[in-house]
Amino acid sequence: MHDGVSADSGQKIAIHNLSKTYTRGDQTVRALSDVNLSFSEGTFVTLFGPSGCGKTTLLRILAGLETHDSGDVSLFGETPQQATRAKNIAWVPQSAALLPWLSIRANVKLSQMVNRAADHLAGVRKRLPEDADQVLADLGLADFADARPAQLSGGMRQRAAIARGFVQGAPLMLMDEPFSALDELTRDAVRLRLLDVWERKRKTVIFVTHSALEAVLLSDKVVVMTPRPGRVHAVVDIDLPRPRGRAVLDSPEFAAKVREVQHILRQGWEADE
Numbered sequence: 116m117h118d119g120v121s122a123d124s125g126q127k128i129a130i131h132n133l134s135k136t137y138t139r140g141d142q143t144v145r146a147l148s149d150v151n152l153s154f155s156e157g158t159f160v161t162l163f164g165p166s167g168c169g170k171t172t173l174l175r176i177l178a179g180l181e182t183h184d185s186g187d188v189s190l191f192g193e194t195p196q197q198a199t200r201a202k203n204i205a206w207v208p209q210s211a212a213l214l215p216w217l218s219i220r221a222n223v224k225l226s227q228m229v230n231r232a233a234d235h236l237a238g239v240r241k242r243l244p245e246d247a248d249q250v251l252a253d254l255g256l257a258d259f260a261d262a263r264p265a266q267l268s269g270g271m272r273q274r275a276a277i278a279r280g281f282v283q284g285a286p287l288m289l290m291d292e293p294f295s296a297l298d299e300l301t302r303d304a305v306r307l308r309l310l311d312v313w314e315r316k317r318k319t320v321i322f323v324t325h326s327a328l329e330a331v332l333l334s335d336k337v338v339v340m341t342p343r344p345g346r347v348h349a350v351v352d353i354d355l356p357r358p359r360g361r362a363v364l365d366s367p368e369f370a371a372k373v374r375e376v377q378h379i380l381r382q383g384w385e386a387d388e
């Protein structure tokens with residue numbers, strides 16, 4: 116365990132002294148206070164903590180969807196707004212948000228086509244091609260590529276949304292509790308699919324969750340956040356070997372790491388009391 120570190124580099128995600136206050140009427144909420152984090156490319160990072168600790172606010176700032184009051188964010192040398200304009204961020208939302216009139220394949224390829232068109236207009240180098248059918252197959256959707264979203268279960272639609280994120284070819288994927296609407300069994304299965312595809316592609320991912328188990332299973336680093344004001348309490352390295360399949364869920368090392376993360380979160384709460 117170590118504190119969040121600050122650094123700035125074109126090869127990193129670097130967040131330095133980031134603060135954000137919301138104002139509603141005469142009330143203010145300090146959603147984020149002095150957040151410092153730094154991650155290298157290809158890291159799977161989870162923002163973990165209870166409701167109201169600023170996870171979504173931080174993710175939305177990284178995505179260029181929310182402003183911040185002070186501090187700096189560098190996404191591989193770009194501001195969030197520059198990265199968004201250059202289509203260098205893929206956003207995987209809580210609900211799949213697929214276009215109902217398009218097939219799953221067309222949904223997944225749409226953002227890829229939009230991104231390529233944007234690259235062409237901007238005169239920038241083409242991004243690495245991702246084979247949409249292969250990514251759909253990797254996520255267990257090969258037989259549903261021609262189906263419409265309404266013909267899929269919730270878990271399958273969420274897998275399609277994840278496939279769309281990978282296929283976009285953006286170097287950074289931001290995932291806002293993408294499994295929160297799924298039942299526990301489906302959630303387990305989709306987590307393992309995501310893990311499998313990510314371990315082969317190693318994109319930089321920042322993932323929001325309330326679940327210590329999910330955070331430990333997926334991540335290289337778990338950012339433990341505490342509320343009032345939202346801030347980083349600790350960054351925990353998850354050094355469990357990869358690839359991590361279903362078997363890791365039953366290992367004592369996994370259980371110990373989940374307990375460690377939960378304990379660190381409780382310490383953060385108790386320090387506030």
Ligand SMILES: Nc1ncnc2c1ncn2[C@@H]1O[C@H](COP(=O)(O)OP(=O)(O)OP(=O)(O)O)[C@@H](O)[C@H]1O
Pocket residue numbers: 137138139144145146164165166167168169170171172173325345
């Ligand atoms: N648009 C807004 N206007 C005012 N306050 C807001 C707004 N968005 C978030 N907040 C407040 O900022 C704080 C952090 O909210 P945020 O949604 O980022 O937390 P979170 O950790 O993602 O919570 P959850 O896990 O419940 O989604 C909370 O106190 C919340 O009420």
